Amino acid sequence: MVQRHGQVIRVRPEKLEEYKAYHADVWPGVLAMIRQCNIRNYSIYHKDGTLFAYFEYVGDDFEGDMAKMAADPTTQEWWDIMMPIQQPLETRAQGEWWAEMEEVFHAS
Secondary structure (H helix, E strand, O other), X not given: OOEEXXXXXXXXXXXXXXXXXXXXXXXXXXXXXXXXXXXXXXXXXXXXXXXXXXXXXXXXXXXXXXXXXXXXXXXXXXXXXXXXXXXXXXXXOOOOOOEEOOOOOOOO
């Protein structure tokens, strides 16, 4: 069963172009880990300083796959670059960086 995820975070205005440049050429190791962790159709959108991410999870152990991704050295290096560019929402849940959103509608 596919799980759909929507997440939100802010981007520092002075860092937006840097963020876009990195995402125009994402490191192959980061992309490989995303796929290995059963994430598909991953997109990030920008509007007025807010980033919205959408992805589909096709595995059967989301927490385990997210832990696998977090333990990957290449992903950690990528995140070390991205974190100072991003500004998490104050209302995010404890332990979140990107705030998970509630799906309120889906039509297929």
